């Protein structure tokens with residue numbers, strides 16, 4: 001009996017007879033020689049069906065079966081530098097081949113397909129090598145996120161998805177009927193993180209978050225995964241230090257584990273390999289000055305108007321892209337106008353029109369990948385902010401109460417997994433970074 005192996009481990013079986021369980025990905029060849037590319041979820045290997053070396057019926061099977069047929073295959077592992085595949089460098093000389101289920105005509109063949117069609121067939125598209133590579137990288141990003149936090153004294157404390165009030169703002173909430181009372185899908189776990197921070201010091205939550213945004217951009221999803229660390233006694237500077245180390249670790253893990261995948265999706269590794277701490281840290285004021293200076297130097301009137309910015313307005317994506325281009329590195333922009341940000345952000349001492357917030361902008365036009373701040377911990381000040389903004393303090397009763405029982409300076413941030421994966425993989429659109437994207441026009445599959 002041949003050993004059943006995973007393609008990922010094929011290098012350990014050179015010269016041995018093995019069995020593979022998988023799917024036919026592609027087939028070429030003619031006459032007495034057929035090349036079957038077989039994938040098993042862990043990799044792709046070229047398997048050679050040579051009429052003289054296998055039973056007649058098995059060869060007929062090899063010749064007949066279409067793409068995505070599930071199969072059981074036995075053969076000899078041979079080393080061959082030129083053999084295509086993932087990891088590549090080995091092929092299998094087939095000695096036996098059995099069909100598990102012969103596939104019907106596969107809608108996603110090897111020709112080009114439009115993105116709309118692929119999105120409609122996402123349940124099949126996830127099998128394509130490029131999508132497979134991206135989702136493997138996503139899994140490593142998530143693992144790196146957890147490992148770094150777990151290894152640096154942060155405790156995972158889960159926060160609820162169903163909530164009775166807004167977290168960030170009330171404009172993009174998903175409302176549901178909670179036994180006759182309105183409830184909302186979580187936009188953030190932050191408010192609960194702040195309660196947990198006072199119990200455990202450094203905490204994080206990590207889960208899906210929901211924004212009923214009508215925006216149809218390449219950076220926005222309706223459902224996305226966010227990791228949110230929250231730390232007692234952290235200043236804005238501590239926050240930036242932590243984010244920097246965290247992001248560096250994620251990049252390093254992906255580069256260490258997924259060079260072949262990055263190459264497979266055509267990622268230019270140069271910009272990724274050159275990411276190095278410390279990242280630039282500039283204030284919103286400075287960013288605005290730099291943008292307007294750049295606009296002044298620009299002849300193209302259209303670009304000029306995209307870059308120009310009035311103090312007090314939030315950045316659009318052309319602004320974020322231009323700022324990151326000035327540094328060719330991720331860049332922290334801190335002290336945004338208070339009016340642009342959420343109600344809970346700590347105002348800057350003596351200059352309440354700006355707050356102790358920070359966004360991390362990724363290079364290569366990927367924009368904001370993290371957003372965070374110091375939080376207001378003074379009860380009176382927070383009550384005043386809630387009043388100024390005009391939200392109902394009744395909805396924030398327990399949140400306000402945290403400021404009555406040992407309030408401390410604290411800070412935290414949120415990082416969107418999909419934006420991070422899009423940047424690391426160099427993808428033009430966020431939709432490929434999540435297995436089943438939820439967008440304005442996509443709820444199925």
Ligand code: 4AD
Nearest residue numbers: 188190220221224228369370371372412413414416
């Ligand atoms: O800036 P945001 O809205 O921050 C918060 O929710 C804070 N409560 C986080 C915190 O301080 N604990 O979102 C944080 C990050 C963004 O930087 C971005 O990476 C991602 O979440 N994000 C989105 N990703 C995909 N689609 C969307 N619609 C996103 N909105 C935010």
Ligand code: MG
Nearest residue numbers: 359368370371
């Ligand atoms: Mg933000």
